[in-house]
Amino acid sequence: MSTQSPSSERYRELLARQLAGRPDRGPEWLEAYRVAAVQRLDQLEMPERRQEAWRYTSIEPLLQPELEPVSEPEVPPTLAEIEALLLPETEGIRLVLVNGRYAPGLSNLSRAGSAEVQSLGEALRARGGEAARLLGSLAGPGDHAFGALNAALAQDGALVRIPRDVSAEHPIEVLHLAVPSKGGQVAQPRHLVIVEPGARAVLVERFLALGSPLYFNNLVCEVLVGQSAQLIHQRLQAESPNALHLSQLHIRLEEGSQYRGLTVALGAAWSRTELKVRFGAPGGECLLDGLYMAGDRQLVDVHLDVDHAVPGCASRTRFRGILDGQGRAVLDGRVLVRKHAQKTNAHLSNANLMLSRGAEIDTKPQLEIFADDVQCGHGTTVGQLDPDALFYLRARGLGETEARRMLSLGFAAEVLDCVSVAGLRDQAVALLEQRLDCSPRARAEEVE
Numbered sequence: 014m015s016t017q018s019p020s021s022e023r024y025r026e027l028l029a030r031q032l033a034g035r036p037d038r039g040p041e042w043l044e045a046y047r048v049a050a051v052q053r054l055d056q057l058e059m060p061e062r063r064q065e066a067w068r069y070t071s072i073e074p075l076l077q078p079e080l081e082p083v084s085e086p087e088v089p090p091t092l093a094e095i096e097a098l099l100l101p102e103t104e105g106i107r108l109v110l111v112n113g114r115y116a117p118g119l120s121n122l123s124r125a126g127s128a129e130v131q132s133l134g135e136a137l138r139a140r141g142g143e144a145a146r147l148l149g150s151l152a153g154p155g156d157h158a159f160g161a162l163n164a165a166l167a168q169d170g171a172l173v174r175i176p177r178d179v180s181a182e183h184p185i186e187v188l189h190l191a192v193p194s195k196g197g198q199v200a201q202p203r204h205l206v207i208v209e210p211g212a213r214a215v216l217v218e219r220f221l222a223l224g225s226p227l228y229f230n231n232l233v234c235e236v237l238v239g240q241s242a243q244l245i246h247q248r249l250q251a252e253s254p255n256a257l258h259l260s261q262l263h264i265r266l267e268e269g270s271q272y273r274g275l276t277v278a279l280g281a282a283w284s285r286t287e288l289k290v291r292f293g294a295p296g297g298e299c300l301l302d303g304l305y306m307a308g309d310r311q312l313v314d315v316h317l318d319v320d321h322a323v324p325g326c327a328s329r330t331r332f333r334g335i336l337d338g339q340g341r342a343v344l345d346g347r348v349l350v351r352k353h354a355q356k357t358n359a360h361l362s363n364a365n366l367m368l369s370r371g372a373e374i375d376t377k378p379q380l381e382i383f384a385d386d387v388q389c390g391h392g393t394t395v396g397q398l399d400p401d402a403l404f405y406l407r408a409r410g411l412g413e414t415e416a417r418r419m420l421s422l423g424f425a426a427e428v429l430d431c432v433s434v435a436g437l438r439d440q441a442v443a444l445l446e447q448r449l450d451c452s453p454r455a456r457a458e459e460v461e
Contacts, residue, residue, distance in 0.1 A: 024162060027199065028054065031082045031166050043137060046149050050164030053154035060157050069343040069375040070314045074257055074283040075159075079197035080229055083112050086192040090223060092119055095190065098221055100436035103186035106130060111190050113200030113230070114169045119190075127179045128214065133203055134169035144174045148205055151235040151263035151291070160261055163233045167203035170232075175242075178211035184434050186217040189230065191253060197227035204232070206246075210239040210267070216246045217434055220280070222253035229257040236262065238270040240294070246274045247432055251444050252281035261287045266297035266326070275431055277441045278305040278313050279448060285314035292354075295325035303332040304428040304441075306448055307340030307372070317346035319359065324384075327358040333428050334365040335421055335445075336372035337452045344376045348391070352383040361391040366398065366424050368417070368452060418449045 028051070060067040090111065099107070105124025108131075109116045115132035122130050129144070136145045155161030171187045189202065208214055220230065230252065238244050252258050258281040264272055278284055290299050305313040319328045334342045348359045365374045378391040398420050406416035425445060432438035 024059070024158065025054070027082060028162060028165060040137075042146060043148070046154070047165050050154040050161045054158055054161035054165060057155070057158045057161060060159070066157075066316060066345070069345070070285060070312065075229060077197060077227070079227060080199050081196050083114070083198045083200045084194050086112055086194045088192070089116075090119065090190065090192055094223070095119060098188075100186060100217065100434065100440070102184050102434050102436050103217060106183050106185045107188060108132070108171050108186070109188045109190060110169065110171070110202055111192060112194060112198060112228070113189075113202045116190075124183055125185075126182060127176055128181045128185065129172065129174040129176070130185055131172050132169055133172045133205060136172045144172060144205065144207055147207065147237065148203070148235070151237070151265055152233050152261065156261070159231055159259055160233060163201045163203060163231050163261075166201045167233065168201065170203035170205070172205050173214075173216065174207040175209060175212040175214045177209040177239075180212065181214040184215040184217050186219065189218070189220045189232075191222040191226055191228050191230070191256065193224050193226045197229070199229045199231060202230065202232050204234040206234065206236040206244070208236075208238045208242040208244045210242055212239065212242045214244055215433065216244060217437055218246070218248040219437070220250045220252050220258065222256060225253045225255050227255045228253070230259065232260045234260065234262045236264045236272065238264070238266045238272050240267045241269040242267070243271045244273070245433060246272065247434060247437060248274075248276045249437060249441055250276070250278045250280055250284060250286070252284070254280065254282060256281040258284040260285070262289065264288070264290045264299070265293050266290070266299060268294035269296040271298045271300075273300045274302070275428070276303040276315075277428070277432075278303070278315070279441070279444050282310060283312050285316065287316045288318065290319045290328065292321055292323050292326040295323050297326045299328045301328070301330040301332075302428050302431050304334070304425050305332070305342055306335040306337070306445065307342045308448065308452065309338035309340060312341045312343070314343040315345070317344075317361070319348045319361075321348070321350045321354040321357045321359060324353060324355045324357065326354070328360070330361045331428070332363050333425060334363070334374060335368065335425065336365060336374055337368040339371045341373045342375070344374070344378070346378045346391075348380050348389070350380070350382040350384050350387055350389065354384050355386040357384060357387040357389065359387070359389045363393040365393075365395045366421065367395060368398070368421065418446070421449055422446065
């Protein structure tokens with residue numbers, strides 16, 4: 014057993030308090046899974062910079078004493094209050110979590126049709142089914158302490174199942190909404206997404222807040238894409254400027270399946286997204302796109318782990334970052350091609366635009382190749398706005414702020430144009446424009 018640090022003791026105290034307050038322990042298999050997670054947490058050290066996966070990212074913001082177990086919001090939001098946040102494309106299939114808990118009054122599952130979309134907590138309280146029993150099949154009891162904490166404490170989230178050969182007619186949305194409560198809070202949402210063989214679906218995830226509350230969203234999402242199935246998974250993280258956000262996505266692809274994931278990270282004071290992809294059979298394809306922006310006192314971390322364990326699969330990973338003020342970003346990307354994974358096609362790229370001298374990026378794309386019949390490549394760029402392009406736009410009457418804004422949006426367009434849900438794309442563009450308009454340089458020019 015490892016020596017416990019004060020930071021790990023704090024989360025163990027939180028764990029003990031929350032476990033003691035659970036009214037229903039659930040079925041035996043679920044309780045056994047939680048017990049394994051508690052034991053796993055007891056064996057793990059808290060992430061720290063001596064660990065390679067956390068070399069560039071400190072967890073100090075996650076150790077704030079204000080953080081407590083999630084509680085009921087002081088004033089629960091009404092549908093009218095969040096109406097302006099809703100996407101028209103997902104009006105009929107929308108599952109809302111408020112502070113990590115299912116909010117049936119804000120959700121609408123009327124057009125789910127053959128798709129199964131429900132609260133994971135309700136499914137578990139109903140003693141689950143075969144779908145719920147897949148919980149933990151990809152994530153296990155936790156890769157690190159926060160994953161184990163989620164496995165031990167997760168009470169709610171989303172269960173999405175697309176039956177065999179069904180094409181979901183409408184996009185399905187899971188909306189994470191944070192609202193003020195007493196003090197800071199630690200939410201532990203959990204998702205299980207199952208796309209059965211031959212099925213097709215579009216899944217939208219958004220992380221939003223009312224006001225600027227302090228909270229820690231510690232999410233684990235498991236995605237299983239069956240034979241010849243396809244999932245388009247598009248995520249927008251626009252958390253409160255005081256928020257802390259950790260997402261762990263575990264994705265498994267079967268023969269001939271396709272996963273197209275897109276992540277836009279614009280919010281939170283501290284955020285980390287971990288994408289772990291495993292190919293379970295030949296013929297799978299995984300396309301990952303991402304855009305992040307970090308401004309003053311903001312850290313955005315993206316950790317990628319793509320494991321080509323079988324032959325004949327393809328992955329393409331493309332992330333773009335915009336950094337301003339004193340913002341920091343991390344991209345740690347690893348593509349592993351194992352010995353017998355011949356005919357692998359894998360590419361990883363990361364491009365970063367630095368809008369200020371005080372910004373910082375740590376980018377580390379990696380290829381580990383143990384097969385000899387592959388097509389693989391990786392690359393990264395870090396640069397500033399092209400002065401010739403700035404001059405061109407200013408010579409045609411644009412001010413410097415507008416010219417910089419236009420070029421920055423053009424840089425982001427390669428990723429944002431991949432957003433297939435129009436309302437989501439419009440919201441992401443509007444949020445990015447707002448962030449650019451609030452940049453230190455833009456504010457200084459307004460004063461002048």
